[in-house]
């Protein structure tokens with residue numbers, strides 16, 4: 704059991720990559736908190752998983768744009784499970800629009816969830832993990848944290864920010880025994896891609912040398928590695944899980 708005795712929080716844990724990561728950590732012996740917005744399926748998923756893994760899965764309603772809710776997430780997790788050993792900063796939304804038509808409201812919403820939310824959750828995690836003297840924070844970035852893509856100004860700005868925020872937090876946290884890394888998924892088959900039509904999706908698949916979409920479980924495997932003690936000498940990295948997307952063109 705690679706996560707025996709560990710307590711893990713997964714933001715955006717009700718769906719897609721987050722849910723796959725929750726299930727992977729439970730299977731490896733962790734106690735896991737699904738943190739997601741009230742309107743998500745998080746409570747239902749946690750209740751189902753808590754039957755399969757008795758006493759080991761909880762839901763906490765948490766909108767990562769709200770500092771009070773983020774701070775409460777950590778308080779409730781400590782009260783229920785006693786520590787926070789790993790956090791997957793995974794909550795995120797998409798956003799496609801030509802930049803000249805992008806409103807302040809749409810732009811700021813993506814930045815507030817995908818970038819500022821990552822900071823709020825990481826800050827709360829650091830406060831707990833510094834007291835513990837150990838912990839692992841994993842931020843979900845993207846291939847679009849290192850590549851541009853038309854009509855994704857807010858998303859690419861946010862994900863680029865997550866990649867460099869990860870480096871700074873890693874340097875700052877290292878002397879306190881806390882590791883901070885990012886994962887860079889390629890296009891992964893989750894509800895986030897529901898807005899894309901088939902032609903656009905095929906064009907995106909063609910950009911991956913492995914010629915398919917990734918599966919949420921394949922990103923969850925990378926999270927599990929970075930969260931676990933197997934990655935004890937890994938910090939400040941952006942681990943690509945992208946079917947070769949960022950390796951270059953054939």
Ligand SMILES: NC(=O)c1ccc[n+]([C@@H]2O[C@H](COP(=O)([O-])OP(=O)(O)OC[C@H]3O[C@@H](n4cnc5c(N)ncnc54)[C@H](O)[C@@H]3O)[C@@H](O)[C@H]2O)c1
Pocket residue numbers: 714715716717718719720721738739740743765766767768793794795796797816820843844845846887888889890891892893894895896
């Ligand atoms: N699917 C992809 O192709 C892909 C590629 C690269 C990166 N990512 C990143 O992976 C992460 C997970 O995405 P996914 O594909 O699993 O999407 P998803 O839509 O299946 O899951 C996202 C989850 O985040 C939650 N969420 C949204 N806003 C929130 C908020 N304010 N507070 C808390 N939770 C919130 C949603 O309720 C949902 O459960 C995101 O950060 C996304 O940017 C996805």
